[in-house]
Amino acid sequence: MSKPRVAIFDFACCEGCQLQIVNLEEEILDLINLVDVVEWREAMSEQSHDYDIAIIEGSITRPEDEKRVLLIRSRAKILIALGACAATGGVNKLKNNFDMKEVRQCVYGKDADLPHLDTYPTKAVDEIVEVDYKIHGCPIENSEFARVIRALLLGKRPMVPDYPVCVECKAKENVCRWEYGETCLGPIIRAGCGARCPTAGFRCFGCRGYVDNPNVEAAREVMAKYNLTEEDLKTRMVLFGSKQGPTL
Amino acid sequence: MSKNISINVHHITRVEGHGNIVVNVKNGTIEQCQWQVPEAPRFFEAMVRGRRFDDIQTIVSRICGICSISHSFAAIKAVEDALGLEITEQADKLRLLLHYSEIMQSHTLHVGYLVSPDLFGEKSVVPLVSKAPEIVKKIIKVHRVANQWSELLAGRITHPITVIPGGFSMIPSEQQLKDLKKQLEEIVPDLAAVCEAVLSVADKFPAFERETEYISLKQDNPPLYALFHGDITSTDCNGDGPVPVREWERVANEYVTPQSTAKWTRWHRDAFAIGALARFNNNAELLSPLAKKVADMFGLKKGNCNPFMNSVAQLAECAFVVENAIQTIDALLSKGLKQEKVKVSPRAGRGSGCVEAPRGILFHTYEFNKNGECVAANICIPTNQNHANIQKDFEKFVPEFMHLGEDGLRHGMEMLVRAYDPCISCSTHMLNVTFVK
Numbered sequence: 038m039s040k041p042r043v044a045i046f047d048f049a050c051c052e053g054c055q056l057q058i059v060n061l062e063e064e065i066l067d068l069i070n071l072v073d074v075v076e077w078r079e080a081m082s083e084q085s086h087d088y089d090i091a092i093i094e095g096s097i098t099r100p101e102d103e104k105r106v107l108l109i110r111s112r113a114k115i116l117i118a119l120g121a122c123a124a125t126g127g128v129n130k131l132k133n134n135f136d137m138k139e140v141r142q143c144v145y146g147k148d149a150d151l152p153h154l155d156t157y158p159t160k161a162v163d164e165i166v167e168v169d170y171k172i173h174g175c176p177i178e179n180s181e182f183a184r185v186i187r188a189l190l191l192g193k194r195p196m197v198p199d200y201p202v203c204v205e206c207k208a209k210e211n212v213c214r215w216e217y218g219e220t221c222l223g224p225i226i227r228a229g230c231g232a233r234c235p236t237a238g239f240r241c242f243g244c245r246g247y248v249d250n251p252n253v254e255a256a257r258e259v260m261a262k263y264n265l266t267e268e269d270l271k272t273r274m275v276l277f278g279s280k281q282g283p284t285l
Numbered sequence: 286m287s288k289n290i291s292i293n294v295h296h297i298t299r300v301e302g303h304g305n306i307v308v309n310v311k312n313g314t315i316e317q318c319q320w321q322v323p324e325a326p327r328f329f330e331a332m333v334r335g336r337r338f339d340d341i342q343t344i345v346s347r348i349c350g351i352c353s354i355s356h357s358f359a360a361i362k363a364v365e366d367a368l369g370l371e372i373t374e375q376a377d378k379l380r381l382l383l384h385y386s387e388i389m390q391s392h393t394l395h396v397g398y399l400v401s402p403d404l405f406g407e408k409s410v411v412p413l414v415s416k417a418p419e420i421v422k423k424i425i426k427v428h429r430v431a432n433q434w435s436e437l438l439a440g441r442i443t444h445p446i447t448v449i450p451g452g453f454s455m456i457p458s459e460q461q462l463k464d465l466k467k468q469l470e471e472i473v474p475d476l477a478a479v480c481e482a483v484l485s486v487a488d489k490f491p492a493f494e495r496e497t498e499y500i501s502l503k504q505d506n507p508p509l510y511a512l513f514h515g516d517i518t519s520t521d522c523n524g525d526g527p528v529p530v531r532e533w534e535r536v537a538n539e540y541v542t543p544q545s546t547a548k549w550t551r552w553h554r555d556a557f558a559i560g561a562l563a564r565f566n567n568n569a570e571l572l573s574p575l576a577k578k579v580a581d582m583f584g585l586k587k588g589n590c591n592p593f594m595n596s597v598a599q600l601a602e603c604a605f606v607v608e609n610a611i612q613t614i615d616a617l618l619s620k621g622l623k624q625e626k627v628k629v630s631p632r633a634g635r636g637s638g639c640v641e642a643p644r645g646i647l648f649h650t651y652e653f654n655k656n657g658e659c660v661a662a663n664i665c666i667p668t669n670q671n672h673a674n675i676q677k678d679f680e681k682f683v684p685e686f687m688h689l690g691e692d693g694l695r696h697g698m699e700m701l702v703r704a705y706d707p708c709i710s711c712s713t714h715m716l717n718v719t720f721v722k
Contacts, residue, residue: 049325052301053350053443059398060442062429063422066414074411080398081409082298098325128347131332143331145548148541154326176350176443237440237447238454242343276340 044076044088046109048095048102049129054120055079055094057179071190090115096122096129097160110166118162121175125246129159130279175244178230198228199249202241206232214240215263220273225251243277288313292695299399301351301708306698308683318683320676322545330662338364338631338657339450346444349708353444354387355642359649362638364450367653373625376452382613383438384513385606390431391643392599395706397424400596403700404486420482423475430472437461451627459622466614469607480579480600490593491697495681497590498554499563502641503527510571510605512641518567521553530639533648537665549673556673559645561598576605592678593704631657642667644706668707675705
């Protein structure tokens with residue numbers, strides 16, 4: 038069997054998720070032997086229109102980028118949304134809480150109306166085309182990336198956790214961030230990160246998106262226990278959860 | 286020699302972000318020669334409005350995946366300036382140590398993975414794996430150690446978790462710092478081997494010079510090769526005192542140009558350069574012994590105006606951060622590490638923060654209301670500050686290297702852009718080369 042041809046594309050994002058692929062270090066040499074990387078602008082000069090698996094990083098914020106996504110989808114057998122920006126819109130969706138004209142004026146002042154500075158409300162990739170798999174996180178966990186690619190090569194469907202971050206956090210025996218008076222999003226956010234932030238002494242701010250059926254009632258009870266309001270929760274959810282659709 | 290040249294590089298490769306190069310020569314006359322930045326703007330300065338002071342670093346670190354630690358620090362310093370917060374000596378030293386790790390991982394990525402394929406005549410680092418396996422393994426090792434170094438202090442390689450206004454949410458143990466020191470001592474020979482390998486192909490750096498204004502931080506008290514603290518200086522300052530960070534807007538002078546979604550900057554001239562070569566040109570005498578040795582190997586001297594030598598200055602800085610990090614760890618361990626509680630209350634105010642990101646000086650300013658909610662932000666990204674200079678370099682480079690023909694010229698211009706280690710999604714997005722026929 039010939040090796041699957043893989044292409045990696047980037048849109049509006051920080052390109053930190055691609056960097057996590059590079060950060061596989063020695064392991065990337067093994068992965069590269071299993072696939073044929075035909076396009077990866079950030080790392081190599083070659084380009085190709087012929088690929089089996091397309092990996093898209095970043096959000097879509099302009100009509101011309103939307104056209105490019107449609108083209109990539111039409112060429113790829115499998116489409117993977119890599120990281121929060123592609124999978125849910127990520128931090129870029131903070132912009133959607135403002136009027137687009139006002140946003141342009143805020144950053145570019147009197148030049149705001151120049152055509153090349155155009156922008157529309159941020160979209161995740163699956164708001165434009167069908168996405169086969171999502172790799173969540175800001176940034177992604179590169180072990181999860183390697184696991185998804187390995188599963189695809191074996192013809193299996195990769196497993197994405199559908200339980201909250203709290204499950205992983207408890208397993209690590211961390212003291213709950215709520216005990217420190219912080220508003221942590223662990224109860225409603227999809228696990229898979231190993232509760233990285235609470236383990237480093239910081240609240241979960243929801244970069245992996247919501248679990249499929251967040252236990253809202255339990256979250257309400259916990260908030261009441263710690264004298265926090267829904268407003269407190271919303272000011273934190275807005276970071277990575279602004280105008281967010283389903284995450285699977 | 287061809288009298289007509291048409292180059293149109295749409296989305297230049299092996300750089301972070303999107304940029305285009307467009308050159309059009311007809312009958313030996315240059316009709317067009319442009320550096321264009323078409324990256325999709327993301328409007329961070331607008332998005333942070335309404336967010337709390339302790340969410341700012343979490344949001345703006347996402348400006349850039351490669352220099353997320355620098356963005357976090359510039360933001361946190363600005364928040365601390367606005368809120369009137371002092372941090373402890375221990376927190377400051379741990380931050381410096383973390384900042385060095387990003388310089389190391391970013392420079393290794395740039396020189397090792399993005400620039401070296403040009404020097405060895407390949408299109409990416411992938412074919413180098415079989416062509417020069419030993420050296421690639423050393424590059425990967427140095428890169429891995431730099432990343433582990435970041436992860437130990439930041440809780441993650443990219444988008445740090447532990448750095449917060451007022452200090453740290455978590456610090457490493459003394460044993461972990463001792464282990465890190467050992468790792469750093471062990472990679473010195475690997476780093477030296479990487480320098481030797483680059484030296485063996487250093488003749489591939491084009492002999493190109495253009496007199497340029499170089500801007501960077503300068504730290505006097507105590508004198509230290511400035512990467513984390515200091516005031517703003519320039520090779521054009523001619524004895525004028527350094528400019529305080531709070532006044533950075535009069536240095537950067539940002540403006541909008543039709544050929545770029547990223548803003549451009551100018552100070553004493555119509556363009557200036559920042560980054561490792563700029564820092565070297567302002568502070569070379571403060572480098573550590575090993576770093577000076579690296580610069581000497583390549584004949585790099587203060588006042589160098591060859592932008593391609595930026596990669597060499599980065600190698601010297603790699604040696605510097607390793608040596609200075611070892612000293613910093615010793616200083617931390619000699620006093621013993623203490624868990625420090627951070628308690629911060631909001632107040633109204635405006636503050637600025639600055640660090641040298643791997644690719645150059647980075648400025649953040651924020652204004653907060655009495656509830657600690659952000660009401661205004663201004664961020665000036667390193668790559669933005671180099672865009673105008675890349676354009677000026679192009680205008681001198683194209684006539685000088687036209688004799689190489691279309692392919693040679695295109696390759697040279699791509700190398701020139703890469704030399705600046707651009708981070709275009711930072712600056713918004715950046716590169717494409719178009720040779721129009």
